[in-house]
Amino acid sequence: MKFVTVAGPPSSGKTAVLIHAIKHLLKDGIRVVVGKIDCLGTNDGEKYLRLGIPVIVGLSGDICPDHFYVPNLEAIFNWAEEKSAQIAILETAGLCHRCAPAIKGCLAISVVDNLGNIDIPQKIGPMLSTADIVVITKGDIVSQAEREVYRRKMELVNPGAEILEVNGLTGKGSLLLKTSLMQATDVDTLTGRELRSSMPACVCSYCTGEKRIGKSFQLGYIKKIEATETEGGQR
């Protein structure tokens, strides 16, 4: 079975793009299942269900979605195998744009749109820089120059990635994505595999429900800002 992870900032078009690619796969008779990890709520599960494929949705609630995602990878993998899937696609919303960790040996896709700040590629982190495929969406609402500039920025952040421009509304470009999905290597198990990047540590009193502000309420892994004033001030 091919196990593919898809990550990207909220509203970048992950689900729209995947739905088009999955339609192409289904047309070829490929058995596809989808897992969706989100934090608070999502109706993406229903969108996938309308394709008539098995879907599993996990909501992380109070926990960082990525810290929820990794311990559940095996369960999702096993579920997909039970469904005799040929391709399992796991979509996750990156919460802080930093991780949504990709797995070594499993195809990793990152979906970003053309509408962000030009420095966005540098802000996204491993979610973008460790992906095998970077899908850029919403190219229809920007100019040729902006598309080229964005693409170039992506190439600089992730020089090895295949970059695909896909229109989530019309599906233009989704065929190429389908072809790339089919070229993913099959994997037998996720157990023992490694993430491509480590996730930020996150064990402090606020992780466990603390709401009060103040030094005496802060326990655990606490990092204090190293303030640097850039204008008119002295350190």
Added chain:
Amino acid sequence: MVANIRKITIIGGTTKSGEKETIERLEIHKGDIITLVGPTGSGKSELLSDIEQLARGDTPSNRTLILNDSELDCWGRQMVAQLSQAMNFVLDMPVEDFLELHASSRGISSNPIIEEVIGLTNSLSGEPIGARDNITSLSGGQSRALMIADIAIISDAPVVLIDEIENAGINRLMALEILSAKGKIVIVASHDPLIILLAQKRIVMHNGGMFKVLETSKEEEEILKKLIVMDNELSALRDALRRGGSAGIAGAAVNCRVQPHEADGGDHQQWLS
């Protein structure tokens, strides 16, 4: 620098209702300007999309595209430039910074080229833009003009796909001339008679399929000449009105008559040529 695209061949697929497309095979050669005509929903944008995606019988139209004599199996980097219907920019930065970024992303030295692009932009649109203007603050027409000048000079792709060039109040004849320079293949979806007749060939779309291919006839070329004269008159009048002149004075200068019109009883004026 740019790979040599000599020819695009389109092998016909199926219409929206699944019948075989009337045009079974069409070759587009280097230097050709082709227009796509047909009512909204007839399949113009889809044909552009097939070309852009290099369809292999795997898009809804089932068309197959062949580049040159099949020795290229995909578009290389920067071979296709597309002018979509976008009317404004999203990135927020001054014109010259933006052009510099674009030029450097293509490995082009930016100094002379920025002035060239701004100069061309200003010859296409009414109000001139300045190097320090923010691109998001440009008007629709100015943005469009800048996109066109930028595609022509910095992108400089051998194949240019255009989804309607007419709706921006810019000099579209000059725009098309600029974009089709240097022996490119230019394919334009259009509803504008002037643009349609300016192309050597037009593909008539119907029900999602390529229905007919017509070459611009001698008679149509004559009509085109008249259209160009009319268009110039319109432009001159538009410019005069924009500058605060009155239609009568503009009319004398551009040889178009202006007649008072009483249709709705007011002091309304409608001009006729």
